[in-house]
Amino acid sequence: MRPEDIRFASRFDGISGSAIREIFKLLAVPGMISFAGGNPSPDSLPGETCGKLAEELLREKGRVLLQYGATEGYAPLRESLTDYIRESFGVEAGQDTILPTTGSTQGMDLLCKALIDPGDAVIIEDPTFLGNMQCMKLYQARLVPVPSDEEGMDTDALEEAIRKEHPKMIYVIPTFQNPTGRTLSLERRKRVAELAEKYGVVVAEDDPYRDLRYTGCALPSIKSFDKAGMVALLGSFSKVISPGLRVGFMNADPLILRKCTIGKQSTDVHTALLNQAIVDRYLRDGLLRPHISEICDMYREQMNAMLSDLANLSGVESYTRPEGGLFVFAQLREGMNAAELLLKCVEKKAAYVPGTHFYAYGGHENTFRLNFSMSSVKDIHRGMEILDSVFAAQ
Amino acid sequence: MRPEDIRFASRFDGISGSAIREIFKLLAVPGMISFAGGNPSPDSLPGETCGKLAEELLREKGRVLLQYGATEGYAPLRESLTDYIRESFGVEAGQDTILPTTGSTQGMDLLCKALIDPGDAVIIEDPTFLGNMQCMKLYQARLVPVPSDEEGMDTDALEEAIRKEHPKMIYVIPTFQNPTGRTLSLERRKRVAELAEKYGVVVAEDDPYRDLRYTGCALPSIKSFDKAGMVALLGSFSKVISPGLRVGFMNADPLILRKCTIGKQSTDVHTALLNQAIVDRYLRDGLLRPHISEICDMYREQMNAMLSDLANLSGVESYTRPEGGLFVFAQLREGMNAAELLLKCVEKKAAYVPGTHFYAYGGHENTFRLNFSMSSVKDIHRGMEILDSVFAAQ
Numbered sequence: 001m002r003p004e005d006i007r008f009a010s011r012f013d014g015i016s017g018s019a020i021r022e023i024f025k026l027l028a029v030p031g032m033i034s035f036a037g038g039n040p041s042p043d044s045l046p047g048e049t050c051g052k053l054a055e056e057l058l059r060e061k062g063r064v065l066l067q068y069g070a071t072e073g074y075a076p077l078r079e080s081l082t083d084y085i086r087e088s089f090g091v092e093a094g095q096d097t098i099l100p101t102t103g104s105t106q107g108m109d110l111l112c113k114a115l116i117d118p119g120d121a122v123i124i125e126d127p128t129f130l131g132n133m134q135c136m137k138l139y140q141a142r143l144v145p146v147p148s149d150e151e152g153m154d155t156d157a158l159e160e161a162i163r164k165e166h167p168k169m170i171y172v173i174p175t176f177q178n179p180t181g182r183t184l185s186l187e188r189r190k191r192v193a194e195l196a197e198k199y200g201v202v203v204a205e206d207d208p209y210r211d212l213r214y215t216g217c218a219l220p221s222i223k224s225f226d227k228a229g230m231v232a233l234l235g236s237f238s239k240v241i242s243p244g245l246r247v248g249f250m251n252a253d254p255l256i257l258r259k260c261t262i263g264k265q266s267t268d269v270h271t272a273l274l275n276q277a278i279v280d281r282y283l284r285d286g287l288l289r290p291h292i293s294e295i296c297d298m299y300r301e302q303m304n305a306m307l308s309d310l311a312n313l314s315g316v317e318s319y320t321r322p323e324g325g326l327f328v329f330a331q332l333r334e335g336m337n338a339a340e341l342l343l344k345c346v347e348k349k350a351a352y353v354p355g356t357h358f359y360a361y362g363g364h365e366n367t368f369r370l371n372f373s374m375s376s377v378k379d380i381h382r383g384m385e386i387l388d389s390v391f392a393a394q
Numbered sequence: 395m396r397p398e399d400i401r402f403a404s405r406f407d408g409i410s411g412s413a414i415r416e417i418f419k420l421l422a423v424p425g426m427i428s429f430a431g432g433n434p435s436p437d438s439l440p441g442e443t444c445g446k447l448a449e450e451l452l453r454e455k456g457r458v459l460l461q462y463g464a465t466e467g468y469a470p471l472r473e474s475l476t477d478y479i480r481e482s483f484g485v486e487a488g489q490d491t492i493l494p495t496t497g498s499t500q501g502m503d504l505l506c507k508a509l510i511d512p513g514d515a516v517i518i519e520d521p522t523f524l525g526n527m528q529c530m531k532l533y534q535a536r537l538v539p540v541p542s543d544e545e546g547m548d549t550d551a552l553e554e555a556i557r558k559e560h561p562k563m564i565y566v567i568p569t570f571q572n573p574t575g576r577t578l579s580l581e582r583r584k585r586v587a588e589l590a591e592k593y594g595v596v597v598a599e600d601d602p603y604r605d606l607r608y609t610g611c612a613l614p615s616i617k618s619f620d621k622a623g624m625v626a627l628l629g630s631f632s633k634v635i636s637p638g639l640r641v642g643f644m645n646a647d648p649l650i651l652r653k654c655t656i657g658k659q660s661t662d663v664h665t666a667l668l669n670q671a672i673v674d675r676y677l678r679d680g681l682l683r684p685h686i687s688e689i690c691d692m693y694r695e696q697m698n699a700m701l702s703d704l705a706n707l708s709g710v711e712s713y714t715r716p717e718g719g720l721f722v723f724a725q726l727r728e729g730m731n732a733a734e735l736l737l738k739c740v741e742k743k744a745a746y747v748p749g750t751h752f753y754a755y756g757g758h759e760n761t762f763r764l765n766f767s768m769s770s771v772k773d774i775h776r777g778m779e780i781l782d783s784v785f786a787a788q
Contacts, residue, residue, distance in 0.1 A: 001591060001592075001593070001594030001622065001624070002591075002622050002623055002624070003622075003623045003624065003647040003648075003649040003650055004649065005594060006509070006594070006596065006649070006650070007562075008508055008509060008653055009507065009508060009509055009510055009511050009514075010511050011507070011511075012508070012653055012656070015656060039461060039462050040461070042457040042461060045456055045457055045460035045461060046456070046460070047452045047453060047455075047456015047457060047459070047460060048452070048453055048456065050452050050456065050460060050668075051448065051449040051450070051451070051452030051453045051456065052449065054445065054448035054449060054452060054668070055445040055446065055448060055449035056445070057445070058441045058442070058444050058445030058448060059441060059442055059445045061441075062439055062440070062441015062442065062444065062445065063436040063439055063441060064638075065441070065638050066439035066440070066441060066444060066635075066636035066637070066638040066639065067433060067434070067436060067439060067636070067637060067638050068433050068632075068637040068638065069638060102496060102662040102666075103662055103663055105660065105661070105662055105663050106661060106662050108660075109660060109661050109662075113403065113405070113532070114402055114403060114406070115400070115402060115403055116403055117403050117404050117405075120403075131659070131660060131663070132660070134656075134659065134660045135660035135661075138507070138656075138657065138660055168401075197395060197396075198395075199395070200395030200399060200400070202400065228395065228396050228397075229396055229397045230395070230396070230397065238462075241460075242460035242461070243460070243461060243462040243663075244458075244459050244460040244461050244462065244463060244666060244667040244668065245460065245666055245667075245668065246496075246662055246663070246664070246665070246666040253397040254397075255397040255398065255400070256397055256400070259402055259406055262406070262409060262528075262532075263532065265525070265528065266499065266502075266503060266525060266526070266528045266529035266532055267499070267500060267503050267529075267661065268496040268497055268499055268500045268503075268640060268662065269497055269499050269525070269637075269640070270640070271640070272496075272638060272639055272640040272666050272669050273638040273639075274444075274448070274638065274639065274668070274669070275666050275668070275669070
């Protein structure tokens with residue numbers, strides 16, 4: 001018998017290579033202005049600082065950092081995370097509620113591992129982050145989309161869906177959501193925490209963009225309203241230090257965290273210690289806040305450039321006006337097809353992602369997502385002109 | 395509702411905190427001579443070299459190494475792995491058959507994700523590595539133990555078990571096995587590859603200790619006899635560079651690797667790039683072989699010290715004579731209980747792991763595992779004296 005004949009696990013039934021990956025292959029062309037990705041700007045990545053920290057850390061603590069570590073995480077980072085979580089998320093996190101993870105992607109994977117049996121319902125925003133939809137599908141979750149509006153997930157629709165579908169989990173990106181850029185309002189944050197307690201549903205609060213705020217005031221996290229311990233907060237340093245380091249964290253009730261820790265033990269034993277230690281030094285030495293402030297100054301300009309061009313973009317009926325994050329989401333006139341138009345844009349060397357991919361059950365062919373962090377202001381204007389010329393010709 | 399009332403996923407039914415973890419808590423006492431762990435010697439960890447490499451890499455390539463990377467791995471490492479796999483494992487690995495992983499632990503997790511539905515049988519050696527048994531249990535595999543002898547897994551018993559149980563996978567540690575230290579013979583390696591093809595079973599060949607050979611000649615990997623593509627080779631740099639960096643790899647047929655890559659996408663997106671790049675430089679700059687040779691000189695002495703003390707250890711009926719790796723496995727007189735005796739040894743400040751934990755269904759209470767890499771020759775002699783005094787008093 002050969003690999004062609006292997007019966008793979010049923011969790012892979014219906015899972016195929018992502019359509020987005022096929023799009024990205026089209027974009028590997030010199031001169032392409034891509035609004036398709038979701039990466040931080042290469043200019044924001046602190047190579048020199050991380051290099052110095054790494055050298056110093058390995059010289060002084062190589063015997064600890066290169067050895068096996070505890071699944072529960074590098075003790076100094078767990079400690080400095082306490083302060084960070086208090087300041088950024090408004091949550092008093094005890095040491096037994098913190099787990100460093102290999103990116104917040106792993107946090108989501110571990111939560112699914114802890115909670116999801118095949119067929120269990122998970123409520124998601126519609127549209128939402130593709131990567132974590134894939135994660136939930138691999139755990140054979142039944143995805144139940146709930147609509148969102150300018151204030152984020154519609155919490156009345158959420159309660160109705162909870163009563164009808166008895167979900168195990170609610171997955172929500174409350175701040176500068178991917179792909180919409182929208183932020184869940186204060187009232188709705190409270191409401192999500194209340195519904196979680198009332199109906200016994202775990203909330204996966206995925207909040208990687210929170211520190212990338214360019215205007216307006218920060219809102220408390222859903223977790224900060226969580227009296228019962230039903231909210232698991234997922235954080236990440238991918239957008240504010242480096243995605244390549246793969247360091248995130250989970251803040252959750254010790255009972256939930258215990259299952260995730262056992263799950264993590266046989267997944268990667270622990271998050272690489274050097275990487276945890278670099279993030280710890282960023283927090284401990286006060287390097288993070290000034291760095292975030294620099295990044296925000298840069299991204300603010302880029303977002304404003306994109307929003308101002310969007311105001312006059314042909315064919316666009318509406319678009320979101322985020323106060324931070326990496327994305328803007330727009331809607332074309334009914335009947336226009338963002339996937340077809342993308343091919344014409346790519347010919348002229350500009351790109352975005354059709355919005356349909358972010359909806360659990362497709363549709364919404366007239367929507368698209370724009371990222372502004374990877375392009376200079378000049379390129380943003382040039383790229384938006386290309387989009388305008390293609391959309392105008394429709 | 396509160397976390398106490400959460401119905402966690404059924405994969406956690408019957409999964410509890412590991413007994414071994416409880417043992418390790420007993421050992422956190424100053425002056426303890428522990429033969430219980432399985433860590434590399436702290437003296438073997440190249441802090442200074444890794445520090446210099448990290449600083450240089452981040453200074454020169456920070457914009458690449460701190461950015462998101464491909465799930466498929468850091469291209470230079472994939473390339474240098476080709477040579478390493480040829481030299482160490484005797485396998486000609488194409489680029490489409492290599493996946494860097496976050497430790498080889500992740501390789502095992504991804505293989506289970508790709509292959510195992512609840513209730514599927516997996517054949518394992520008896521005894522075998524506890525961590526990966528836990529991994530398979532979390533995928534709700536049915537563990538089918540096959541006995542092993544001086545030449546490793548009994549391949550006649552293996553064929554019988556395959557015919558009877560129709561397993562999806564065979565899990566085997568062919569070289570300096572954990573916990574026994576035994577090495578699968580050449581003939582049996584060929585036979586395992588043949589049986590995999592004949593019966594359509596994937597082999598997970600977990601070979602992290604192969605480069606730690608102190609005497610005798612290296613044997614070709616099972617993968618080197620794999621004509622059909624049914625063997626997935628798992629490798630690791632944890633024992634020869636650093637476990638804290640969490641870098642391993644899988645070498646498998648592209649169809650198997652494709653499922654693992656999709657699984658990895660939603661697990662940690664990719665293995666941290668800095669860590670992949672450090673290992674790449676170790677391979678590319680020719681740093682690995684001299685480093686391994688140094689470590690082996692150190693471990694050879696430690697192993698010989700332990701084996702010579704074992705020859706006269708009271709109560710011991712038999713023990714393995716490994717040619718490398720980190721462990722020796724011993725059997726006490728029938729009726730002696732290694733778990734009970736451990737408590738007495740710990741009082742006198744010496745420790746090991748009772749062998750029963752490594753057997754899928756327990757039993758074998760008179761066996762125990764000794765690690766020699768974490769103790770100096772002097773401490774090995776002192777620790778073995780303590781064991782002798784306790785065992786002699788029985």
